[in-house]
Amino acid sequence: YPADELMPLTCRGRVRGLEPSRGDVDDALGKFSLTLIDTLDTLVLLNKTTEFEAAVRKVLSDVRLDNDIVVSVFETNIRVLGSLGGHSMAVMLKGGGQHMQWYQDELLHMAKDVGLRLLPAFNTSSGLPYPRVNLKHGVRGPETRTGTETDTCTACAGTMILEFAALSRFTGDPVFEAHARRALDFLWEKRQRNSNLVGTTINIHSGEWVRRDSGVGAGIDSYYEYLLKAYILLGDDQFLQRFNTVSHYASIMKYISQPPLLLDVHIHKPLLPARTWMDSLLAFFPGLQVLKGDIRPAIETHEMLYQVTKKHNFLPEAFTTDFRVHWAQHPLRPEFAESTYFLYKATGDPYYLEAGRTILDNLNRFARVPCGFAAMKDVRTGSHEDRMDSFFLAEMFKYLFLLFADVDEVPFDVEDYIFTTEAHFLPLSLSTAAHSSPITLNTTPGMGRPPLRAQDFMANNPEHLELLRRMGVSLIHLKDGRVQLVQHATQVNTDHVFVCLQ
Ligand SMILES: *[C@@H]1O[C@H](CO)[C@@H](O)[C@H](O)[C@H]1NC(C)=O
Numbered sequence: 001y002p003a004d005e006l007m008p009l010t011c012r013g014r015v016r017g018l019e020p021s022r023g024d025v026d027d028a029l030g031k032f033s034l035t036l037i038d039t040l041d042t043l044v045l046l047n048k049t050t051e052f053e054a055a056v057r058k059v060l061s062d063v064r065l066d067n068d069i070v071v072s073v074f075e076t077n078i079r080v081l082g083s084l085g086g087h088s089m090a091v092m093l094k095g096g097g098q099h100m101q102w103y104q105d106e107l108l109h110m111a112k113d114v115g116l117r118l119l120p121a122f123n124t125s126s127g128l129p130y131p132r133v134n135l136k137h138g139v140r141g142p143e144t145r146t147g148t149e150t151d152t153c154t155a156c157a158g159t160m161i162l163e164f165a166a167l168s169r170f171t172g173d174p175v176f177e178a179h180a181r182r183a184l185d186f187l188w189e190k191r192q193r194n195s196n197l198v199g200t201t202i203n204i205h206s207g208e209w210v211r212r213d214s215g216v217g218a219g220i221d222s223y224y225e226y227l228l229k230a231y232i233l234l235g236d237d238q239f240l241q242r243f244n245t246v247s248h249y250a251s252i253m254k255y256i257s258q259p260p261l262l263l264d265v266h267i268h269k270p271l272l273p274a275r276t277w278m279d280s281l282l283a284f285f286p287g288l289q290v291l292k293g294d295i296r297p298a299i300e301t302h303e304m305l306y307q308v309t310k311k312h313n314f315l316p317e318a319f320t321t322d323f324r325v326h327w328a329q330h331p332l333r334p335e336f337a338e339s340t341y342f343l344y345k346a347t348g349d350p351y352y353l354e355a356g357r358t359i360l361d362n363l364n365r366f367a368r369v370p371c372g373f374a375a376m377k378d379v380r381t382g383s384h385e386d387r388m389d390s391f392f393l394a395e396m397f398k399y400l401f402l403l404f405a406d407v408d409e410v411p412f413d414v415e416d417y418i419f420t421t422e423a424h425f426l427p428l429s430l431s432t433a434a435h436s437s438p439i440t441l442n443t444t445p446g447m448g449r450p451p452l453r454a455q456d457f458m459a460n461n462p463e464h465l466e467l468l469r470r471m472g473v474s475l476i477h478l479k480d481g482r483v484q485l486v487q488h489a490t491q492v493n494t495d496h497v498f499v500c501l502q
């Protein structure tokens with residue numbers, strides 16, 4: 001601190017401009033103490049409340065946003081604007097009456113400042129954002145490359161809606177949500193109409209696909225994630241239809257998913273494989289399938305990823321269909337831990353604790369160094385890189401902690417929040433629209449079953465709640481003596497839910 005990242009081998013902070021450039025990776029570093037901001041809500045989850053309070057004070061007093069520096073719009077959104085997760089935590093703690101009593105929405109104001117600095121990127125005829133923006137000058141600054149860029153990745157343009165909608169709903173200013181929606185609408189329009197798939201890279205001016213390969217990993221991954229999660233957070237059926245009913249998911253399962261493998265295809269010739277290797281980012285996909293309620297293929301793909309992990313200690317950045325290394329580095333990515341956590345929650349199967357144990361042991365054995373955890377330069381030799389990305393603390397720590405924590409060891413109910421792609425917490429209460437199909441307990445489930453009584457539920461039997469959670473349903477609020485449940489998975493069998501409650 002106050003550097004953006006830790007260099008765990010040399011025990012220094014990484015300050016952009018003072019270290020040799022690493023290319024695009026450095027676009028996450030905006031001289032805004034990235035790692036501390038990205039880690040705020042991790043501190044709360046780990047019950048480090050005093051440390052959280054001190055960290056928020058540091059961020060508010062020291063971090064500047066008007067830096068003359070070009071940053072990635074995508075990374076700045078998910079990692080810095082995602083500090084809204086810290087805002088939610090601050091508000092929650094303040095309500096507890098002990099900590100953060102001085103807090104007056106300062107993190108929210110900061111998030112809005114970030115949002116306003118990202119908005120100029122959306123000034124394109126398509127509405128798709130430029131991939132990079134200068135924090136001080138927007139896209140027309142002295143740096144020539146920002147305003148002249150033509151291409152962006154699908155995930156880069158399609159992973160704004162959760163943070164931007166949260167920002168709009170927290171602040172009452174609709175401009176952010178409107179821009180994120182417009183970009184999503186454009187991507188939807190541009191899907192290949194026969195295969196219903198999207199490409200990996202798109203021209204932000206013409207809307208033409210630049211790279212027409214299609215998978216669920218690098219370049220596309222969180223676009224799909226945000227369609228489903230936008231539905232869950234915002235309750236807008238349109239997002240679910242795009243993800244699920246009409247289109248994308250069915251096409252993924254038809255063309256890309258070859259259980260246990262997930263292999264890229266061409267959007268125009270979806271039966272034609274585009275490559276014979278997989279990238280490590282697709283390891284998030286089983287977790288998304290759990291959220292959707294499609295457990296079986298999630299289990300199969302996760303098992304494949306576990307075998308690759310056991311073979312190489314970590315998931316290599318890319319690996320072949322016969323599990324050989326294709327790209328040997330591993331920057332401590334959290335996606336496999338994320339899927340492991342969601343599968344454990346869905347199944348309760350201790351097998352996933354064993355998988356989590358493998359992740360944890362390998363991190364301690366191979367990546368831990370005196371100053372932190374070092375990225376693997378080559379998983380085959382165990383050599384290190386002087387690099388510890390902020391997502392390691394923001395995501396890996398959260399998912400591993402949650403995997404092993406008992407309910408009474410978690411300081412708040414994570415079921416009240418949705419995880420962003422950077423594992424920040426956004427409160428489900430942000431949804432203003434009623435959920436499309438809320439299940440209320442005083443309705444009759446049919447087939448002669450008696451209506452359920454809300455007071456049975458109010459007894460608050462934790463085992464019932466836990467069972468419901470495993471089914472992808474959670475309790476959202478009590479109103480007029482009625483209990484409302486919200487589906488997190490889209491294929492919830494309501495009969496099972498009622499059986500469970502009874
Ligand atoms: C958008 O870009 C045009 C030029 O392409 C410029 O004239 C206009 O001021 C920009 N608007 C905003 C809000 O930045």
Ligand SMILES: *[C@@H]1O[C@H](CO)[C@@H](O)[C@H](O)[C@H]1NC(C)=O
Binds near residue numbers: 047408409410411
């Ligand atoms: C969090 O820490 C406080 C103070 O150390 C402790 O009293 C409390 O029980 C902890 N909560 C959890 C959920 O571990």
